[in-house]
Amino acid sequence: MRRKIPSTLALSAFEAAARHQSFTKAADELAVTQSAICRQIGALEEFLGVALFRRGRRGVALTEAGQAYSRKVTARLDDVERDTLELMAGGGSGGTLELGVVPTFATKWLLPRLPDFLARHPGITVNLSARARPFLFDDTPFDAAIHAGEALWPGTEGIFLMHEDLMAVCSPALRQAGDWCGQPLLQISTRPYLWRDWFRSLDMAMDTDMAGPRFELFSMVAEAAVHGMGTGLVPRMLIEDELARGTLVPVTPHAYRSDRSYRLLYPERKTGHAPLAAFRDWLAAQAAAYGGQPQ
Secondary structure, eight states: OOOOOOHHHHHHHHHHHHHOOOOOHHHHHHSSHHHHHHHHHHHHHHHHHSEEEEEEEEEEEOOHHHHHHHHHHHHHHHHHHHHHHHHHHOOOOEEEEEEEHHHHHHHIIHHHHHHHHHHHHHEEEEEEEEOSOOOOOGGGSSEEEEEEEOOOTEEEEEEEEEEEEEEEEOOOHHHHEEEEEGSSSEETTTTTTTHHHHHHTTTTOOOOOOOOOOSSSSHHHHHHHHHHHHHHHEEEGSSHHHHHHSSEEEEOOOOOEEEEEEEEEEEEETOOOHHHHHHHHHHHHHHHHHHOOOO
């Protein structure tokens, strides 16, 4: 079925005219005559069946429908221009990888290692966007996601990276004061039973295991613990720097392995995507070197 898409000439003329609020300035920018701009926009309005501009003695102005359409057209043309420039710059090699990532894992574990991948694959650009919760790939521009969960998402493939081993940590000053259980327990808002599960793994029970200030991200929990606000329960892989510097210390040697693990996930249709394949193999090797074991 033929797509209902206007010509790119008409869309370019409309985008320029909408941005300048002037057919004359649009014509100057595109190096065409004003009458050519008028014809292109008239043809676009006829195609849409909607008036995009109000014409008057003092010039033109976007209609309400024209304003809304202008924002969308500009965004689409920007995407096409970006993709075109990337292809031209790479000469057809390399490519771009769009990743949705859990924020703290990306900042604390992935980014320090990413320069190695870029050095090995200089033609590949990796774009990272924070995504803390599951999503549908068809509704996003993402090629893949790094997610902490219990299983693969429907319609996806993926590789196991590592288990989630959690440590209870606090500032050195708080540790020296003793009675860490009596200090506020820093909570992760998306996982309200995490402390309860941790205490259960020690055959302990605490009436206050769900009490304490709540934070959305593990990075926030870790930073709050560094500043002595209480005791945090954080995956070890996310606080290696703090442990090495001594700004966080374990309150007990006990490490709790949760039912979650970190995985690289991608839709089945992306299996043969060359930038993704290169990244997948590199990431698997990095995870293995860190200590991840196949599940």
